[in-house]
Amino acid sequence: MTEVPAGTAVQTSAPAASGRRGRRAVDVPALVERAREGEARSVARLISLVEDASPALREVASALAPHTGRAQVLGLTGSPGVGKSTTTTALVRALRQAGKRVGVLAVDPSSPFSGGALLGDRVRMQDHAGDDGVFIRSMASRGHLGGLSWATPQALRVLDAAGCDVVLIETVGVGQSELEIASLADTTLVLVAPGMGDGIQAAKAGILEVADVFVVNKADRDGAQQAVRDLRYMQSLGGRYSEPGGWRPPICRTVASRDTDNGIDDVLAKVADHRSWLESSGEGHRRRAERAAREIEAIALAALRARIGDLRGSAALGALAERVVAGETDPYAAADELVARL
Ligand SMILES: Nc1nc2c(ncn2[C@@H]2O[C@H](COP(=O)(O)OP(=O)(O)O)[C@@H](O)[C@H]2O)c(=O)[nH]1
Ligand SMILES: [Mg+2]
Numbered sequence: 001m002t003e004v005p006a007g008t009a010v011q012t013s014a015p016a017a018s019g020r021r022g023r024r025a026v027d028v029p030a031l032v033e034r035a036r037e038g039e040a041r042s043v044a045r046l047i048s049l050v051e052d053a054s055p056a057l058r059e060v061a062s063a064l065a066p067h068t069g070r071a072q073v074l075g076l077t078g079s080p081g082v083g084k085s086t087t088t089t090a091l092v093r094a095l096r097q098a099g100k101r102v103g104v105l106a107v108d109p110s111s112p113f114s115g116g117a118l119l120g121d122r123v124r125m126q127d128h129a130g131d132d133g134v135f136i137r138s139m140a141s142r143g144h145l146g147g148l149s150w151a152t153p154q155a156l157r158v159l160d161a162a163g164c165d166v167v168l169i170e171t172v173g174v175g176q177s178e179l180e181i182a183s184l185a186d187t188t189l190v191l192v193a194p195g196m197g198d199g200i201q202a203a204k205a206g207i208l209e210v211a212d213v214f215v216v217n218k219a220d221r222d223g224a225q226q227a228v229r230d231l232r233y234m235q236s237l238g239g240r241y242s243e244p245g246g247w248r249p250p251i252c253r254t255v256a257s258r259d260t261d262n263g264i265d266d267v268l269a270k271v272a273d274h275r276s277w278l279e280s281s282g283e284g285h286r287r288r289a290e291r292a293a294r295e296i297e298a299i300a301l302a303a304l305r306a307r308i309g310d311l312r313g314s315a316a317l318g319a320l321a322e323r324v325v326a327g328e329t330d331p332y333a334a335a336d337e338l339v340a341r342l
Helices: 028-036 040-051 057-067 084-097 112-128 152-161 177-184 198-205 224-236 264-281 283-311 315-325 331-341
Strands: 072-077 102-108 134-140 166-171 187-192 213-216 251-253
Touching (some): 028 040, 028 057, 028 152, 040 134, 084 102, 084 187, 102 152, 152 177, 187 264, 213 224
Parallel strands (some): 072 187, 187 213, 213 251
């Protein structure tokens, strides 16, 4: 194991990072080579490049591509306080014991209210700092709606190329982020805890639809059995579970805060079952293709938006506007003309 500089594996994504560090040319192939050897500093640098939308982004993406597609991606979602970070830490420990190289992306909303939680995450994650088989990164969401940063798919590729067998993505279950995490992850773990009214919230938020494995965490507390029953009841109401050959999400119970006898091995066993099902059913490939399609779509839309932005104030747009004002054409036809010119 090579030495990991403290504070590199546990990285913040402060905008002050590499992007602003000057015009120093980036030797992307060398960086990717070192990241593939597992050098934490290079992994961190590559993630900074994608997060800062560095001019080297395209080169990074193309250099990473041949080395990706191996990592298993596990998403963890659920209400704040349900135990996602604690469970992530316990999963990392178990996966490390099994000799796996692990990456963690903690995606937090950029809301100022999350400051404490973010710090807490980092402090607890430092259990693993100094272990070069673990890369941990907090991603800023930069005000992106739904919480998952647009840079997350690329950060995932960096960790994949760096040889991570498993990448865990922790995100707060608010609004759209469950849907986003489900499109990023091979297997989505939905966490609930007794007495948080999560069962009902889950139904409302559509969490049932994204869960591949349910985890009733804090099973040491009263009400854990009731939470399991609530989830079973909701499953009994049908939905996608009733499809033949479909996957019925199992319900695990954990006490993530315990070091032993915490139920984490059972979670990993269910994740392995789900992985086998993904392979045998073809759903795994379908999910990955869907993930890639959404990524291409997002990049293409951003590119189109930039080009439409370029047109603002342009002579071409001005001329079309004059024709609309003069009643020679209508705004729809003018817009078609504009788009055709892009
Ligand atoms: N009693 C109990 N407390 C837990 C368990 N798992 C996590 N916690 C505690 O619940 C709080 C929130 O956990 P955290 O992992 O930060 O939740 P997150 O907001 O979902 O990431 C912390 O104080 C944890 O120590 C558990 O299984 N049992
Ligand atoms: Mg957390």
